[in-house]
Amino acid sequence: MASPLSALSASVTRILFLTGFSKELKTKDIQAAFSDYDGVSGGFKIKWRDDTSLLIVFSDASVGV
Numbered sequence: 425m426a427s428p429l430s431a432l433s434a435s436v437t438r439i440l441f442l443t444g445f446s447k448e449l450k451t452k453d454i455q456a457a458f459s460d461y462d463g464v465s466g467g468f469k470i471k472w473r474d475d476t477s478l479l480i481v482f483s484d485a486s487v488g489v
Contacts, residue, residue: 438485443477454478 442454454470458480461468466483473479 438482440480440482441477442480443473445476447475449476454480 451470451472455462458468461482464484465486468483469481471479471481
């Protein structure tokens with residue numbers, strides 16, 4: 425039986441890099457924007473790189489497709 429990820433392209437990742445947004449944007453704003461994915465296959469984590477860039481790390485690569 426094929427795994428669910430076998431249908432995904434090799435370029436699919438579970439990490440989304442966001443940058444260039446306002447310094448006023450807070451974690452709760454990001455959580456609200458991605459709330460549809462919060463309970464899907466383990467959800468996601470937010471990892472801030474600096475004041476205007478972050479990583480969204482999905483627990484499962486199929487969620488970020």
